[in-house]
Each structure stands twice: as structure tokens, then as C-alpha cells.
Amino acid sequence: MKVAAVQLTSTGNVTENQELALAKIREAAGNGARLIVLPEATAQNFRSGRLDEQAQTLEGPFATAIQALAEELEVTVVAGMFCPADTVERDGKTINRVTNTALIAGPGVLGGYDKIHTYDAFDYRESDTVLAGESLVAFDVDDLIVGVATCYDIRFPEQFKELASQGAQLIVVPTSWADGPGKLEQWRLLTAARALDSTSYIVAAGQSRPGGGAEAGNPSGPTGIGHSTIVDPNGVRMAEAGYEDDILYADIDPNEVAKTRRALPVVATVD
Known part of the structure; x- marks a missing residue:
């Protein structure tokens, strides 16, 4: 299966991002991909103001447009978005x-x-x-079991x-x-390590680096470093992007x- x-x-x-996502999905499907993974925060990036003001439910226009295209093209798509949740008080606000x-x-x-491990690190x-x-999620594509994690989750091998262990x-x-x-080195290490921990393929799709390689190594906030990657169950990188769109x-x-699991039985998997 091509991913x-x-x-x-x-x-x-959000509307611009929706159109960009739809175009990328069409391109990937046209090249034979059956599972197409887009970045976290595809619907709205983290540095564009309050997330709640443009958050949508799974029945909203962003999700339903992607689902309609996925139906049309007979592919499965994973893409980051924000959905309304709850109301809390923080510092009187x-x-x-x-x-x-x-x-x-x-x-x-x-x-x-819904991302389990929120990014409460590095002063953010x-x-x-x-x-x-609170819940792990997996789904099937062409008889392949696919698990889901988001960004900071990758620091949590369990x-x-x-x-x-549930079959992903x-x-x-x-x-x-x-x-x-050090963030690029950490990213490369973590993606390979999680493949080895789980003896699973890892398909990690990231936001491109604002400013491209010219800004490489400088703090960017939670916006992107590029270097999306696909890693095999032995921790070998099958593909890796640079800083730009790809x-x-x-x-x-x-x-x-x-x-791999027969040779390296580090995970007790279900039958």
C-alpha cells in the first residue's frame, strides 16, 4: 500500500488551508497514495491567533470537505484541526x-x-x-491497522x-x-526510536519551516521544522523531506x- x-x-x-489541503490530497491520490497524512494544525496554524475562534466540529465545513474528497478519491486522509472543547479559568481569564x-x-x-499529551514544555x-x-485511536486501511499520535506524543514511547500491542x-x-x-536531531532520533519501540512503520507529516532553511536552528515556536519522514519497522528512514513544502x-x-516482530519480539501484539 502506498502512503x-x-x-x-x-x-x-481555515478556508485557504482547506483549499490547500484538498489540492495536496488530490495530488497525492493521483500519485497512487491510499493513505494520505497531513500535518498537525493543517486547518489553522498555531501562530494565527485564538484557536477557539475558528475551531470547527467534525461536522463542520473543513472536515466534511476533506471527507467528501476522500470518498470521491477512495482514499483515507489524516489531517490536523481544532475542535471546540470546554471553558476554563486561567489567571482570571x-x-x-x-x-x-x-x-x-x-x-x-x-x-x-484528540492529542493526549499536550505540549507543556520549553516555556510553552x-x-x-x-x-x-484520553483515548487511543486506530483504524483500518486496506487491511492495514493504523494507529494515530500527534507531535509531542512522540516523546512518549508507551x-x-x-x-x-493493539495491532497497529x-x-x-x-x-x-x-x-x-537540537530540535531537528531530536526529531530524527524520536521518529526512528518510536518505529523501533513499536516495530511499526511511522508516517510523520510536519509543517514546513517558516523562512525555510535560511532560519534553520533558530527557535520557531510551534510552527514547524519540516523534515517529514517515513520510517520502517527497523528504524530505517525510507524518505525524508527538507525544510520546504513537499x-x-x-x-x-x-x-x-x-x-520484524518475529525477529525482534519487543511488543506483545494481539492476534
Whole structure:
């Protein structure tokens, strides 16, 4: 099965981002991809103002447009968006929080995974505006079991091992990975490590680096570092993007997962 990891640059305009996403999905499907993964925050980037003001439900125009195209093209799409969640008080302010949701859309499928581990690190507190999810999510594409994680989740190996123990053979990771000293090295290490931990394919689609390679290594906030990647169950990088917009492709072989798990039985998987 061919998969695609779409690396793009979201703006603060949900309608513009929707049209960009639809165009990228058409391109990837036209090149034979059956599973197409777009970045975290595809619907609206993190630096474009309040997330709650443009948040939509899974029945809103962003999700339904992607689901309609996925139905038309007979593909499955994963793309980051924000959905309305709850209201909390923080430092005397009332905040309408959202969920950081990985939309899952395909023929007869419209659902989502809410990011479990909010990015409360490096002087940033995602939990102030984002309600953490509680449940692991997996789905089927062409008889392949696909688990879902989002960005900061990749620092938590137990999530990936648990998805694998529940049968996941491939784990998608929509991402908006911030740049900064050592961040690219961490990203490369973590994507390979999670593939090895779970003996699963990893398809990690990230936001492109604002300013491209000219700004490489400088702190970027939670907007993107590029370097989307597809990693095999042995931790070998099958494809990797640079800092700019791109689409990666790879052929996924479930037999390779089975072979790796026989040789390296680090995860107790279900039958």
C-alpha cells in the first residue's frame, strides 16, 4: 500500500488551508497514495491567533470537505484541526479551549483522535488552550491497522507500544514540530526510536519551516521544522523531506512488520 506524508505551510485562514489541503490530497491520490497524512494544525496554524475562534466540529465545513474528497478519491486522509472543547479559568481569564484533533476521513469514515499529551514544555503551555484527549485511536486501511499520535506524543514511547500491542502496523504522526537548538536531531532520533519501540512503520507529516532553511536552528515556536519522514519497522528512514513544502511517498509492506516482530519480539501484539 502506498502512503503519502504531505508537508505544507498552514496560515491563519481555515478556508485557504482547506483549499490547500484538498489540492495536496488530490495530488497525492493521483500519485497512487491510499493513505494520505497531513500535518498537525493543517486547518489553522498555531501562530494565527485564538484557536477557539475558528475551531470547527467534525461536522463542520473543513472536515466534511476533506471527507467528501476522500470518498470521491477512495482514499483515507489524516489531517490536523481544532475542535471546540470546554471553558476554563486561567489567571482570571475565561478561556474557550479546543481539542487538537487528527481528523480521520475516508469512504464511510469520519472521526478523529484528540492529542493526549499536550505540549507543556520549553516555556510553552498548550494545555492552557487545548484540552488533552484520553483515548487511543486506530483504524483500518486496506487491511492495514493504523494507529494515530500527534507531535509531542512522540516523546512518549508507551503510547506507540500500546498501539502496536493493539495491532497497529503503522502509526501516523501529524506534527507541527518547533525548530530550535537540537530540535531537528531530536526529531530524527524520536521518529526512528518510536518505529523501533513499536516495530511499526511511522508516517510523520510536519509543517514546513517558516523562512525555510535560511532560519534553520533558530527557535520557531510551534510552527514547524519540516523534515517529514517515513520510517520502517527497523528504524530505517525510507524518505525524508527538507525544510520546504513537499510530499513523501513510500510503499508499506505488512509482511515486513510481521517479519520484524518475529525477529525482534519487543511488543506483545494481539492476534
